[in-house]
Amino acid sequence: MKTPVNAFLFLFLSLISSLVANAQLTGTTFAEAQKSKTATWTFTYTETPSFASKQPNGSIQGLAVEVMKKFAEYVQQSEGIKVSYEFKAKDPSDFKGFLEEVKMSSGGVFGLGNVTITEARKKEYNFSPSFIKNISLLCTHKDVPTLESLDKAATAFANFKGIAVAGSTNEKAVLNLKAKYIPTAVIQKVESNQEAVDAIMKDKKAFTNTDFTFYLNAQRQGLPIKRHPAGDESSEEFGIIMPKSNDWAPLMNKFLNAQFLKSEDYKKMLFNSIGTNGVKLMESFGKK
Secondary structure, three states, rough: OOOOHHHHHHHHHHHHHHHHHHHEOOEEEEEEEEOOOOOEEEEEOEEEEEOOEEEOOOOOOOHHHHHHHHHHHHHHHHHHHEEEEEEEOHHHHHHHHHHHHHHHEEEEEEEEEOOOOOOOHHHEEEEOOOOOOOEEEEEEEEEOOOOHHHHHHHHOOOOOEEEEOOOHHHHHHHHHHHHOOOOOOEEEOOOOOOHHHHHHHHOOOOOEEEHHHHHHHHOOOOEEEOOHHHHHOOOEEEEOOEEEOOOOOOHHHHHHHHHHHHOOHHHHHHHHHHHHHHHHHEEEEEEE
16 A cells, blocks of 8 residues: 555656656757857657668768758858757657657757658648658569559559558558559558558568658668559658747758759768669659
């Protein structure tokens, strides 16, 4: 039986644990940095191969991270503000939770990964300009016969599971495939693109729509994944996502422009992050 003191202590510790678990991310605002000439940014991220991914040594690396490092250099040169940054992420494998984490944060907080810029999200978040165009791919286990055209998907993928990432544009794409082409599909929701890719590699009667970096990452590892070119699409653009209170957004708009995306620095970052095959895939879509 708990004594009143023990019961109070238990409730107090539970409250503290809850507050820590739900602590709001914060970072130095631009307004504050203009006065102090120093800033500490906070980065959260959704685990994304080639864009923002935890390495064996514990560091977070990828194209989105490199873009933010270049932005920090730009801020130093243009505004005389010295920037440092730290990574804080509650659960990088939970995409929906990642979006909520960014929304509830304040000041100089930046969300990195495969985050599609949409009109709906712009109402709730600030976004940088696009730093790369996404290619979303229809994928299955490698043993599934290659789909000739989407018009034949109803038969070829009859009674397949459609693996959808909850709260993402991937979910909308999978639901669209079911509505238009695969009416018998049973939708199974997961928390991340990686979880969706893992699911199709374990189940030969499942499909998903995934971002090209996840497909390339699986290919590099020799995993049993197949791309069905009939379902390729390149209509999304990725950006750095920020809370509405992030006042660095206008300065980022000046930095992340067409000139930067054509620079040698950016091209080097692109090759280092997504590799030669990734660049070739992007170029093939650029010619269409």
